[in-house]
Amino acid sequence: MNASRFDLWLGLPLAAIALLLPFTGPSDFMLNLATLVMIWAVFAIGFDFVFGLLGMVSFGHASFLGLGGYALALATQMWGLPFCAGVSLAIVAGALCAWLFSFFALRVSGIFFALVTLALSQLLYILADSKLRAWTGGADGLPGVARPGLGGIDFFDSTLFYWYVLAVFALVMAAVVVLRRSPFGRVIAGIRQNETRAEQLGFDVHRYKQITFIVSGGISGLAGALLASLLMYVNPQMLHWTTSGDVIIMTLLGGAGTLWGPVIGVLAFEVLKEWLSGWTQYWYGILGLIFILATLFFPKGIVGELQERYGQWRDKAARRDGRIS
Amino acid sequence: MSTLIIGLSLGMLLFLLASGLTLIFGMLGVINFAHGALYMLGAYIAFDIGRHTGSFVAGLIGATVLVALAGALIERLALRPLYDRPHFYQLILTFGVILVISEVVKVVWGLGYQESTMPPALAGTVDMFGSTIPVYRLFVIGFGALVSGGLFLLIEKSTFGMLVRAASSDGEMVRLLGLPVASVRMAVFALGSGLAGLAGAIAAPLFPIELGMATNTIIDCFIVVILGGLGNIRGAVAASLLIGLVRAIGYSYMPSWVDILTFSLLIATLLTRPQGLFFRATRSA
Numbered sequence: 001m002n003a004s005r006f007d008l009w010l011g012l013p014l015a016a017i018a019l020l021l022p023f024t025g026p027s028d029f030m031l032n033l034a035t036l037v038m039i040w041a042v043f044a045i046g047f048d049f050v051f052g053l054l055g056m057v058s059f060g061h062a063s064f065l066g067l068g069g070y071a072l073a074l075a076t077q078m079w080g081l082p083f084c085a086g087v088s089l090a091i092v093a094g095a096l097c098a099w100l101f102s103f104f105a106l107r108v109s110g111i112f113f114a115l116v117t118l119a120l121s122q123l124l125y126i127l128a129d130s131k132l133r134a135w136t137g138g139a140d141g142l143p144g145v146a147r148p149g150l151g152g153i154d155f156f157d158s159t160l161f162y163w164y165v166l167a168v169f170a171l172v173m174a175a176v177v178v179l180r181r182s183p184f185g186r187v188i189a190g191i192r193q194n195e196t197r198a199e200q201l202g203f204d205v206h207r208y209k210q211i212t213f214i215v216s217g218g219i220s221g222l223a224g225a226l227l228a229s230l231l232m233y234v235n236p237q238m239l240h241w242t243t244s245g246d247v248i249i250m251t252l253l254g255g256a257g258t259l260w261g262p263v264i265g266v267l268a269f270e271v272l273k274e275w276l277s278g279w280t281q282y283w284y285g286i287l288g289l290i291f292i293l294a295t296l297f298f299p300k301g302i303v304g305e306l307q308e309r310y311g312q313w314r315d316k317a318a319r320r321d322g323r324i325s
Numbered sequence: 326m327s328t329l330i331i332g333l334s335l336g337m338l339l340f341l342l343a344s345g346l347t348l349i350f351g352m353l354g355v356i357n358f359a360h361g362a363l364y365m366l367g368a369y370i371a372f373d374i375g376r377h378t379g380s381f382v383a384g385l386i387g388a389t390v391l392v393a394l395a396g397a398l399i400e401r402l403a404l405r406p407l408y409d410r411p412h413f414y415q416l417i418l419t420f421g422v423i424l425v426i427s428e429v430v431k432v433v434w435g436l437g438y439q440e441s442t443m444p445p446a447l448a449g450t451v452d453m454f455g456s457t458i459p460v461y462r463l464f465v466i467g468f469g470a471l472v473s474g475g476l477f478l479l480i481e482k483s484t485f486g487m488l489v490r491a492a493s494s495d496g497e498m499v500r501l502l503g504l505p506v507a508s509v510r511m512a513v514f515a516l517g518s519g520l521a522g523l524a525g526a527i528a529a530p531l532f533p534i535e536l537g538m539a540t541n542t543i544i545d546c547f548i549v550v551i552l553g554g555l556g557n558i559r560g561a562v563a564a565s566l567l568i569g570l571v572r573a574i575g576y577s578y579m580p581s582w583v584d585i586l587t588f589s590l591l592i593a594t595l596l597t598r599p600q601g602l603f604f605r606a607t608r609s610a
Contacts, residue, residue: 114413116595126588249417288421292403
């Protein structure tokens with residue numbers, strides 16, 4: 001199965017839509033929704049590094065997202081740093097937090113990994129909500145988070161901010177493609193398939209897991225900064241464990257471990273949400289039901305199923321042409 | 326003294342919840358995220374039955390039975406097809422169940438708080454050891470002790486309990502011996518859910534009934550179940566009483582540190598003794 005050509009076929013129309021959208025005269029609502037989808041997609045991609053590539057369920061990614069948001073808010077408001085420095089700080093904050101978590105969480109595996117990450121992130125949530133109120137504004141959050149300021153461009157304009165996020169999103173996607181194809185990415189895939197084998201082959205499995213976790217945390221921190229900038233607001237809800245649950249739902253819906261799966265998952269989630277909330281206020285429950293059905297019947301997710309069909313179709317075509325006997 | 330009583334009653338309530346969760350884990354290997362949501366459902370059902378019939382006991386029984394039925398339904402429809410898949414699918418699926426249950430509660434009872442009233446027979450206070458103690462707290466302790474005693478007898482002495490213990494240590498073997506493992510699993514899930522519903526019904530007069538119960542309570546349950554050792558009911562008793570007392574004492578002396586301390590204890594336990602504080606090598610069930 002030629003996965004990369006599949007990724008290309010899927011990516012091209014998405015890229016075309018993303019590039020053309022601002023020229024179709026969309027409403028501010030549409031643009032903001034598209035921006036939100038891209039930001040959450042960055043988060044889901046970061047999350048999928050641990051979930052899809054490494055095969056570990058983390059319930060702590062809300063921490064990295066939230067810390068990224070707070071890092072940007074504090075850097076620009078309290079310390080008066082420029083936006084770019086704030087975003088860099090957010091990435092560092094997410095990565096640092098992941099590094100700290102990794103000391104605790106990587107000592108255990110399976111369900112215990114999920115529980116330890118859950119406990120650590122809830123601890124952070126409670127701290128942000130109570131003890132660190134001077135920094136985080138407690139349950140009220142911090143309003144007025146900055147937007148980027150590049151060469152006098154007004155990023156409070158939805159269209160311009162959309163281009164900014166699109167550029168960051170494209171950068172992240174490119175980095176992910178490179179990482180997945182690099183020797184490092186191959187080792188990670190090997191660890192997921194068979195951890196003992198990877199270890200016996202001489203790879204420092206713990207170190208590889210730790211680095212993946214840190215990269216994942218850094219990307220999530222970036223997403224947190226962008227999200228705070230879009231909403232111009234951060235609050236502890238970003239750190240709550242249900243946020244980690246949401247990103248799991250989205251990733252699984254789209255297809256964990258595939259390149260475009262997290263992106264499609266976020267897109268499907270947000271579009272379904274907008275569509276459902278248009279005709280019923282109980283959209284979250286219906287979404288939960290759809291999610292349960294998807295887990296039961298399409299465990300590979302939208303992209304995973306498509307990829308499998310595509311592989312079968314290619315094999316059949318190859319056999320028909322006599323390329324494979 | 327009253328702090329002690331409050332702590333014990335809180336602990337008993339936690340035990341009712343955690344015993345169901347730990348029973349389900351021991352038997353099915355499933356971490357049920359929706360346990361808190363079932364607890365919430367129990368509280369709402371008990372509140373509604375109590376409002377319409379005026380009977381507290383009817384609320385207790387109704388909540389237990391209905392939530393147990395809901396649990397059986399969840400196991401049969403959603404979990405049973407997933408046992409062969411990696412464990413995280415079950416974990417994630419129960420997260421989806423939370424969303425559905427929360428929405429059902431929103432549809433039926435709305436978004437606001439609900440206040441349940443105490444049954445008049447238990448609403449008073451008594452003077453004990455020089456302090457005034459609400460009768461309801463004593464009732465919670467007594468009732469919790471009764472239920473946990475019954476649960477022990479069921480698991481340790483009855484034929485059903487033997488089947489549960491056998492199936493949790495080697496389900497495949499028990500199935501090959503011709504015993505209905507699938508039904509036992511469903512029964513255990515229903516029993517665990519019923520205990521959550523019962524806990525919800527008992528908690529209803531003590532706390533405001535609200536949607537946040539679903540996601541907040543489950544975290545407390547996890548703490549107890551992990552401290553006690555996943556699947557270990559004896560451990561769950563000790564851990565819930567411990568956490569209940571720590572909570573009660575903590576809230577009266579240093580309220581802002583309670584959560585931070587319990588979470589630190591939890592993380593330390595997960596790292597140093599992942600089998601729980603009260604682990605004994607031979608026990609399962």
